[in-house]
Amino acid sequence: MSHIARIYTPEPLVEGQEISLPAGQSRYLTRVMRLETGATVRVFNGAHGEWRCSLAGSPKSVVLVPQDQTRMQVSGPDLTLLFAPIKKARTDFIVEKATELGVRSIQPVFTDYCQTHRVRVDRFESLAIEAAEQTERMDVPSVHEARALPKVLSEWESNRPLIFCDESAEASPMETYSKQLHEKPAAILIGPEGGFSPKEREMLRSLDFVMPITLGPRILRAETAVVSALTLWQSLVGDWQKAPYLPESK
Amino acid sequence: MSHIARIYTPEPLVEGQEISLPAGQSRYLTRVMRLETGATVRVFNGAHGEWRCSLAGSPKSVVLVPQDQTRMQVSGPDLTLLFAPIKKARTDFIVEKATELGVRSIQPVFTDYCQTHRVRVDRFESLAIEAAEQTERMDVPSVHEARALPKVLSEWESNRPLIFCDESAEASPMETYSKQLHEKPAAILIGPEGGFSPKEREMLRSLDFVMPITLGPRILRAETAVVSALTLWQSLVGDWQKAPYLPESK
Numbered sequence: 001m002s003h004i005a006r007i008y009t010p011e012p013l014v015e016g017q018e019i020s021l022p023a024g025q026s027r028y029l030t031r032v033m034r035l036e037t038g039a040t041v042r043v044f045n046g047a048h049g050e051w052r053c054s055l056a057g058s059p060k061s062v063v064l065v066p067q068d069q070t071r072m073q074v075s076g077p078d079l080t081l082l083f084a085p086i087k088k089a090r091t092d093f094i095v096e097k098a099t100e101l102g103v104r105s106i107q108p109v110f111t112d113y114c115q116t117h118r119v120r121v122d123r124f125e126s127l128a129i130e131a132a133e134q135t136e137r138m139d140v141p142s143v144h145e146a147r148a149l150p151k152v153l154s155e156w157e158s159n160r161p162l163i164f165c166d167e168s169a170e171a172s173p174m175e176t177y178s179k180q181l182h183e184k185p186a187a188i189l190i191g192p193e194g195g196f197s198p199k200e201r202e203m204l205r206s207l208d209f210v211m212p213i214t215l216g217p218r219i220l221r222a223e224t225a226v227v228s229a230l231t232l233w234q235s236l237v238g239d240w241q242k243a244p245y246l247p248e249s250k
Numbered sequence: 251m252s253h254i255a256r257i258y259t260p261e262p263l264v265e266g267q268e269i270s271l272p273a274g275q276s277r278y279l280t281r282v283m284r285l286e287t288g289a290t291v292r293v294f295n296g297a298h299g300e301w302r303c304s305l306a307g308s309p310k311s312v313v314l315v316p317q318d319q320t321r322m323q324v325s326g327p328d329l330t331l332l333f334a335p336i337k338k339a340r341t342d343f344i345v346e347k348a349t350e351l352g353v354r355s356i357q358p359v360f361t362d363y364c365q366t367h368r369v370r371v372d373r374f375e376s377l378a379i380e381a382a383e384q385t386e387r388m389d390v391p392s393v394h395e396a397r398a399l400p401k402v403l404s405e406w407e408s409n410r411p412l413i414f415c416d417e418s419a420e421a422s423p424m425e426t427y428s429k430q431l432h433e434k435p436a437a438i439l440i441g442p443e444g445g446f447s448p449k450e451r452e453m454l455r456s457l458d459f460v461m462p463i464t465l466g467p468r469i470l471r472a473e474t475a476v477v478s479a480l481t482l483w484q485s486l487v488g489d490w491q492k493a494p495y496l497p498e499s500k
Contacts, residue, residue, distance in 0.1 A: 097474055097477075135469050135471075173490060173491060214490070216484055216485075220351075227347075227474060238466075240465070240466035
């Protein structure tokens with residue numbers, strides 16, 4: 001069933017209650033996927049599970065009619081990614097990968113060495129939606145407006161450990177913190193190319209909720225560090241022991 | 251010291267023995283990095299450690315003169331990546347990330363669902379060199395000519411476990427195999443978009459040296475699966491407990 005087109009909608013999913021799609025999604029289903037009236041589309045909205053819908057309306061203004069719920073709503077673990085914006089293609093990649101790897105929210109942060117201050121939240125949201133559709137998750141991570149790192153840290157909820165990927169030699173592997181991370185919300189902070197400034201590193205290391213970790217002996221690009229750190233967390237205390245979200249083939 | 255330009259050369263590194271650079275590297279050092287005669291460049295060749303060299307020659311034909319060895323030669327663990335070629339940008343990304351994550355060799359494999367049969371080994375080699383320069387590793391992974399998966403499997407050295415990332419639900423997390431993977435050469439196999447054919451999966455699962463693993467409940471794109479699987483291996487039995495390769499600042 002995973003080859004059936006799958007899209008996200010912000011609308012409620014209720015049996016028989018029509019959903020009018022915007023032009024972009026209409027075009028995608030009729031032009032790219034070449035679906036015609038009566039075709040089946042899988043739809044999720046982050047709240048009401050996944051529904052099998054049938055396609056109606058016109059090619060430019062598709063209407064979807066929910067038929068039956070095929071999957072229950074589930075949500076991944078409470079994990080936030082904080083990252084410093086870098087070059088465009090690589091930042092896009094970070095948003096896509098964070099979505100695939102199951103983060104619940106994405107918070108861009110401005111740091112001393114960050115490479116750009118242009119952050120388009122609407123673009124990140126589109127990328128997150130597209131990645132969520134592809135990766136079979138049942139929700140879309142929320143993307144927050146970019147904020148300065150010190151501001152974010154000053155308002156931190158102290159029961160949420162912040163895993164800080166430090167390129168210096170004095171950090172421990174993530175598994176050192178297994179116990180403290182077990183069954184807790186968490187966040188992972190990845191710096192820009194060039195890492196964090198001495199001032200930032202000092203500040204981070206002075207905070208009780210910060211856990212500095214190492215990502216091995218080679219220097220990783222920021223987007224690689226994102227995937228590696230999220231992988232380690234999901235594997236250590238996240239949902240990687242669970243069965244796939246994929247629906248039964250039918 | 252990591253901000254000093256760092257390049258790979260296939261030439262021997264011997265004190266005082268000049269190395270003539272090809273046009274591309276000459277241009278990189280003089281035009282992009284804007285280095286002038288007498289500037290310091292870090293150079294490695296995968297055999298003789300890293301050397302501090304001084305720049306001479308002309309802007310279009312740079313000569314480097316090795317001054318002193320600043321790092322000993324080390325090599326990462328014996329890990330091979332097998333992957334099925336996908337779309338160009340994402341394949342490039344796989345080669346770059348595999349290099350950052352310390353694989354020793356890269357073997358493209360043709361599978362039933364692979365998306366392209368055009369594989370340019372010379373391009374992969376350039377990408378691997380560039381990534382090795384950036385990631386501070388002391389060698390460059392070898393890139394092999396693409397081969398058909400059954401052919402590769404038929405000539406497999408049986409003492410090298412092949413970790414097979416299977417999207418089906420019946421696989422175990424990688425840590426299940428910690429003992430069998432400990433202090434052994436290994437290889438990781440990542441399929442194309444759409445995964446492996448039923449025939450391929452049956453063949454893979456029938457082989458003693460194959461260890462099917464899961465990469466969590468969401469569907470990962472091929473390039474994400476590469477980074478995740480290599481991260482787990484490096485973290486579990488690879489070199490991620492070691493101190494960085496970075497030279498001392500001096």
